Amino acid sequence: MKLRQKILLLAVAPLAVAMMGIALAVKFQATALARHERALVESAYLQSKETELRHYVDLARSAIAPMVESGRTDAATRAAAMAALARLDYGPDGYFFLYDLQGRNLMHPRQPELVGQDLWLMRDPEGALTIQKLIAAARAGGGSVRYMWQKPSSQQLAPKLGYVVAVPGWNWMLGTGIYLDDVEQTLRRLDARAETDIRETMAWIGVIAAISILLVAASGLALNISEHREADAKLRQLAQRVVQSQEEERARLSRELHDGISQLLVSVKLVLEAATNRIRTAPSEGAAVAPILGMALNRLDSVFNEVRRVAHNLRPALLDDLGLFAALEHLAREMQAGSTLTVAVTQDGAPRPLGDEQATALFRIAQEALTNVERHAHATHVAVQLEYGASATRLTVRDNGTGFDVARMQHDPLRGIGLRNLRERMAALGGQFDVVSTPAGTRLVAALPLNSRMPELSLS
Incomplete structure (x- = not known):
């Protein structure tokens, strides 16, 4: 059913x-x-x-x-x-x-x-x-x-x-x-009239019950249709967000490949072509070609590093090998390497193994939060706290930036897509997501209960 x-x-x-x-x-x-x-x-x-x-x-x-x-x-x-x-x-x-x-x-x-x-x-x-x-x-x-x-x-x-x-x-x-036969006949007529009245009353109750059930069924059907339409609208909106996220990720990968790896590969190609031409025109000058080949090797190293960086952003290997805390520390080091922002990562409670879905969700929340802090918050310090509580695993990200209007951001269809995606990711796992922002800074909290799991999809 x-x-x-x-x-x-x-x-x-x-x-x-x-x-x-x-x-x-x-x-x-x-x-x-x-x-x-x-x-x-x-x-x-x-x-x-x-x-x-x-x-x-x-x-x-x-x-x-x-x-x-x-x-x-x-x-x-x-x-x-x-x-x-x-x-x-x-x-x-x-x-x-x-x-x-x-x-x-x-x-x-x-x-x-x-x-x-x-x-x-x-x-x-x-x-x-x-x-x-x-x-x-x-x-x-x-x-x-x-x-x-x-x-x-x-x-x-x-x-x-x-x-x-x-x-x-x-x-x-x-x-x-x-x-008394006439009296009994009169009483029988009275009984028959009473039975007729009772049957008519029962018939009216049946009609009222049928109408009430039909009204309830019609109301339920109307509500079901309304909820169906609302669910369809949410699914379409979610599909649009997924497609938009995919396109944004593709655009980011395209930029990184074009601006980073592609540029380095073109440079390596030009260096190798220059070395090839030198060897072809002056075979006896092999010693002069060695520095050019060294330069090509250095640039190839840069290509390999860039490939590792892109791959790490897509799915950090530390998350699978050493766990969530190590991946958060690595993310903090990378964030500090290219900016003046200081990131402190701490861990409270006895660590316990997390499912892939939980670890990935918390890592992506930290990644999105740090990226937003770097781009928009004008902060100088961020504290990332991973807490293993008795009933939930909690991730807290605090910064000393300028803050923003949370309510306005959530209702703006053109802004706050990242926060909405994080909130929906946590809701899908049965967790809680909360953002509090003031002019003195922003606090983001994501909590996953111990028994959280992806809900089964129902086609009912």
Whole structure:
């Protein structure tokens, strides 16, 4: 997986996980709220129906109260009371029923076939003893009971809420009830509506999550494109600097070859030609030719020295043979040989072997710094310090020159190329590079950590 894909994944994954967590939390809370609302609606509805049924039963009791309180218990009086109760109905499924306290049915307007039957052991489809539950509630002073019973209008079993009381004088249980299938249907519609609302909420969360992820992905893509362009611009700028450095190095080598080695070789050629002509015109004057040949040899020595100097500037052999400190000392001697500048090289700490990349980088920094001091600083003394610390190898170059404006130099595209190249060289090795300059002098510090190495190039 490429780096930009990993970054995009790290940006999108937490957002997706967060949105999923929000969705699950919202679904859980909405489901719990819907259940709570259903329970409240059901409880309130049943409570209102229980109150309504109690009023119906009170009305029925008041209808037969004169007969019950008359003290007569004959069959005719009881039959008249049953007839009065049978006439009290409210709708196709609203009626009153009578049982004695032993479970025998005395009156049932919608199911007359039950009259006279002993239903004490009657059970509903769930196994509950329906009549016993009703009689127990009546004996306890009256109350409501939920049970299953056949609905007259549909001839199907349906849940029912009954309310019963005892008629102590006649050993009766009087009751009525309301069927709850309509209530359950209403509650099912409420549940379905809640599920629909939850699905719509989840769909909205999904849409918001998708839009958010797309926005993050688009932002990441835009940022990636921007960084790509910036990286490409930096690479082009770096390539231009590399080409410029190569051209400058070629121009310097060309000047040194033309002004130094080429001039000396031409001079040697002319001397040798003069010696050849002398020998050709006067073979007997060999002794006169010897000084001319000596001059040619001296100039050839100068050519060899010039070649060694150019080669040393390109890559000093001391750096590979004797190490960085010896190469810095040699560089200081060469710098002092052709100028009035004094260069002091010191070493602190226990020396340790450095990698080729580290040694070369520190040597080039010292070389560039000394060259800049010689050309621009108007200094008389330079101190070069190589320090082997516990965590880093540090090179410090101090001079007593006039200094320069570091910030202005770094932002000037036509100046400070050398300093920028040194800074980039240190950054490539994971090191630090710092320049502090005042009118009293300049201090340059380059530090490489012990584990510094060239970073691997990534094409991601």
